[in-house]
Amino acid sequence: MTRLNLADDGDWLTPKETAERLAELTARGDVAPDYYGVGGPVTELEHAVAAMFSKEAAVMYPTGTLANMLAARELAAAKRGPRLVVQSDSHVFNDAGDNFTHGIGVTTVPLASEGPSFTAEQLRAEIKRTASARVPATIVGVMVETPSRRYANRLFDPVALAEVISLAKAENIPLILDGARIFIEAAWTDRELTEIAAPFDYIYLSLYKYLDAPFGAVLAGSAAALEGQHHERRRFGGGLFQMWPSALLAHNALARQTKNWAAVRVAGAAVLDALPGLGVEAHRLVDDTNVIRIKSAVESEEVAKRTQARNAKMPPRSRGGYVLKMNESWLNTPPDGIAATIADILRD
Structure with a gap:
């Protein structure tokens, strides 16, 4: 470092430091490997993250890109003309190669603003526009990224966010939190992780931003929302034979x-x-x-x-x-x- x-x-840990940390964590010889992302430190990490956010379940993925995409795919299942509302400057809209469109047939609808936030009025207008489409379309979810990377970790305006959440709940529109930096938000807002996560149906946590892992993400939510995700992860090329090193490092870092x-x-x-x-x-x-x-x-x-x-x-x-x-x-x-x-x- x-x-x-x-x-x-x-x-971030250097390769040498990563090897040394893994050696420390496996020194007792009681760490069992996962098998295609099931068992061992992976399952332990999933349980820890679910408990941390007071959610019923969690699933580890090799990348956050895949985690967010499969969350949206689950929301879009059997929906006609699925659309996902996102921030125009969000990671998912700018850095994933339009993977929602090409990979799962979900259209991302970007809402622009002067900063990291959008408003309930903008969301309400998009709900109205989608409902009036000549060809049937459905808003299957709203994704919020906070803190926002493109705005140097500025927060989504809390008043605007409360209004967006309230409107989405009233319209029965599921919510996804891109919470890659949720520990940072918790520290600077004096809020508990469970309070931040509570309104959202899915919460994505990055494992490599500051959790010592070289790769990975965890998606938390209800047991019903994540049912079958271990299979969907593999279906989309994310079923790594062993993910235990990253899971072990991240789980160790969670506590601090x-x-x-x-x-x-x-x-x-x-x-x-x-x-x-x-x-x-x-x-x-x-x-x-x-x-x-x-x-x-x-x-x-x-x-x-x-x-x-x-x-x-x-x-x-x-x-x-x-x-x-x-x-x-x-x-x-x-x-x-x-x-x-x-x-x-x-x-x-």
Whole structure:
């Protein structure tokens, strides 16, 4: 790991560190492998995630792309002209190659906005438009991504989200939460995971953002919603012979998330308070989570040299500055040391 990661949600394990962590976790010799994703650490992880979100069941997939797609496929079963409402800047609409359209015959309907949110009014208009289609169509679900990656982990506006959820419930439209960063949301909103997950029929959790795993995702929901998903996972090419290494690493990391992200938030606030005194102009938006936004004229090439000399990692320059991300590596250095490192890297 880098000493101080200023660029990512997690400080990812190197291959050597991954091997060492697995060696520690398997040292007693009592870890049994799964068989095509059933049994061993995979089943243990699924049970842990389901309990964590107060859902009846959970299923592990090799990728979040597959998890979200099969959730939508389940909602679309036997529906005419299935459509899924999503954010226009969401991961599922921009980064999956229109897999819903090509893979499962579901049309994604993007709702645009000035930020990571859309409104109940927009959703209501889409419900009305779909109902009036000349060729029968059905909104089979609404997917919400929060925090939003394309908006540097900004939250879906909580008032707007409550109104969207209320409307979807009134119209009997299922809800999917793209909660890849749900632990971050919980820390910065002072909410329990179960409270965040409660309104949603499906919740997707990424295993590699900050859970030490090299790949994987878990989808949680009701037992009825996830019935048969182990078979559907294999049908769509996601039935890996063994997924236990990723499941074991992620399960081990689950226990520390709530406590550590709360500590990261405290450390980040202290860093933010210290930066002005070091000549660094920093700010946050009202719906930000684990980020600090810094204006800087220093070019990326110079920043890269300074960062490497300090065994740190910086994000690329964007829109006249840098968006720094807090993560667990911030717990290894006192806040004043982190602030001093940032100021040194970004000095004019």
